[in-house]
Amino acid sequence: MSIFRFPLLVWMGIAILIISLGIRQSFGIFMMPVTDTFHTGREFFSFAIALQNLLFGVFQPFVGMAADRWGARRVITFGALAYAAGLYLTSLAGEPGWLYITLGALVGLGLSATSYVIVLGAVARVVPARYTAKAFGLTTAAGSFGMFVVIPGAQSLLSDYGWQAALQIFALICCLMIAFAAFMKNTNSESDTKGAAVESRQTLREALQEAFNHKGYWLIHAGFFVCGFHVMFIATHLPSYLADKGLPGATAAMALAYVGIFNIFGSYFWGVMGDKFDKRYVMTSLYLIRALIIAAFAVLPITEQSAAIFGGAIGFCWLGTVPLTSGLVRQIFGARYMSTLYGLVFFTHQVGSFLGAWIGGRVYDYYGSYQPIWWASVILAVCAALIHLPINDRPVSRSAATSS
Template identity: 75%
Template sequence: MSIFRFPALVWLGIGILIISLGIRQSFGIFMMPISMSFDVGREFFSFAIALQNLLFGVFQPFVGMAADRFGSKRVIMLGAIAYGLGLLLTSISTSTEMFYVSISMLIGLGLSATSYVVVLGAVAKVVPAEHTAKAFGLTTAAGSFGMFAVIPGAQSLLTEFDWQTALQVFALLCCFMFAFASFMKTVKPSETSSEQLDDQTLTEALKQACTNRNYWLIHLGFFVCGFHVMFIATHLPSYLSDKHLDSSTAALALAYVGIFNIFGSYFWGVMGDKFNKRYVMSALYLIRTVVIAAFVTLPVTNHTAAIFGAAIGFCWLGTVPLTSGLVRQIFGARYLSTLYGLVFFTHQIGSFLGAWVGGRIYDYYGSYEPIWWSTVVLAFVAALLHLPIDDRPIISKPVPALSR
């Protein structure tokens, strides 16, 4: 299937992800100005972003269930409202309590309703199974384009105005997510795809997944991804600043993460359609292992920062189409938003630890070196975790034993 033949719902989902994830991935460049404004250490902002990601994950299974039951359209529209309100209230926060409620709770809720789980769940219902990973890869790449487009704009707003104004502009962008969602139509699963367990209830699907060893291996792998992504997105600008590099270098490095992930996400999605997803996933994590180890070993310069951004960007969110594709391949598309939502919760536990522990270790040791090397070890472990996954589809429900 050509990407130009994907249903309109896919393209509306792409527009939503560009805004939602573009804003989210730009929060790292706000660490220094917000910390200075509140006159606190880096752990203050790190914990706020960590809590945001944790709540993002806590809300996710419930939001996924709501999307499976009531449709993605309503969930995304409500999420866009929560996201915009959270950004607006953050920009006018004068106390730490208000700051945490807005940037952590409201934005965490908004992200859970406007990002991958809900959008990919809707996409899975309109795209044939054999093209799932490709469609998921294209949709995931949209979030990377948002990162590439939004971060330089955010840096310009910070330079010309202040962090409050930048967040208020972001709040206005949430109106576009609301508008895109309003055009989405509730659809039934594609007739060209053979869905599994059509008469299965949500409770049965959850029980089957939670007693499946492969499902938990997928959880563990995605935990590592969350740890990597939020540590780098939150702390890379500060790490480069510690190396006496200009703030524009950090913005450029993160922008490279975004633009190279556009190609990387689609590439890994296509590879997931052509080859065994678990082996492709292992290869992705091995590449991460080498890239991160090289970055912390070599001297940090403008050039190495840019190269790191490009290299890590190529395998940044390629895990999303592969992980969601594995869940869909094994358990079917009917309850994908719920089952993938639970996996994403584990991802966000990793994100919470990556964002918070990074700041905690820096404030304690005065260096990011220990946490950088822990990301190398975790990447290698994740590569090993995916090898024993049995990705064969579950084609029928367990048959209850006959009473004697």
């Protein structure tokens, strides 16, 4: 199926992810101006972002269940309002502790209801199963395009108006997601109607029991934990790491922008590979490449050129895990309760994100260096590569739902 034949819902989901994830990925460049304003160490801001990501994950199963029951449109509308409120109230905060509630809890709730779990769950119902990884790859790439567009814009807003005004502008932009959500009306793909009829007889409790008894489901959780650790450690701390090496803020913004632009191609590439080849082996290859890229960055001299190369290289496999992981969940368990089941997997991803963002700041404040976390990331990538090999990826038989 050509990407131009995907239903309108897919394109509306792409627009929502461009806004939601583009803003989210820009938070790293706010670390230094925010900590300078409140005269705190980096652990303070790191913990606020870590809390945001943890709650982002905690809310995912619940918003996934809500989307499976009431539809993506209502959930996204609610999430957009929470996201906008969190950003606006953060800009008004007079004490640093308020950021745990605004930037942490409210933005975390908003992200959970406007990101991959909800959008991919809706996409899974309108795209034939044999094209889901490709569709998921295209949709995932949208978040990276947002990163490429939003981060340089955020840097300009910071330079010209300050971080408070930048967040207020972002709050207004969040409201656009409500307009796009109006088009998020789910209908089952004709080619999947028979399978959807079988799945519709399954209750949520039965779907959860089926997944919890499947060993591969827990291995998918473990692999996605590593992805979360990598993504949020790099997104949160790469700007400060480069600043420590004497590079200007524009270099960090450009490195993160390269992450975004290369992930546009990478997410789609890995999604297409997931449709053509065994998703488990594609995932293993992705994590091994990540390990090599991070190891090289940790040992080579840090310059503007090496920062740009790292951004592009890590960007190519940045969120390629999303179409592959969600594709595995869809392939094994079907589309009916995908938002719920993938929401639980994404919670584990966000536990990794919490630790990546928080521990990065804590290790830096204690050791004065990020080197231990870079090498921990390499080891975790190798472990994630091996974890996916034993997964049984055959679709579950409803007559033998507990098979693993």
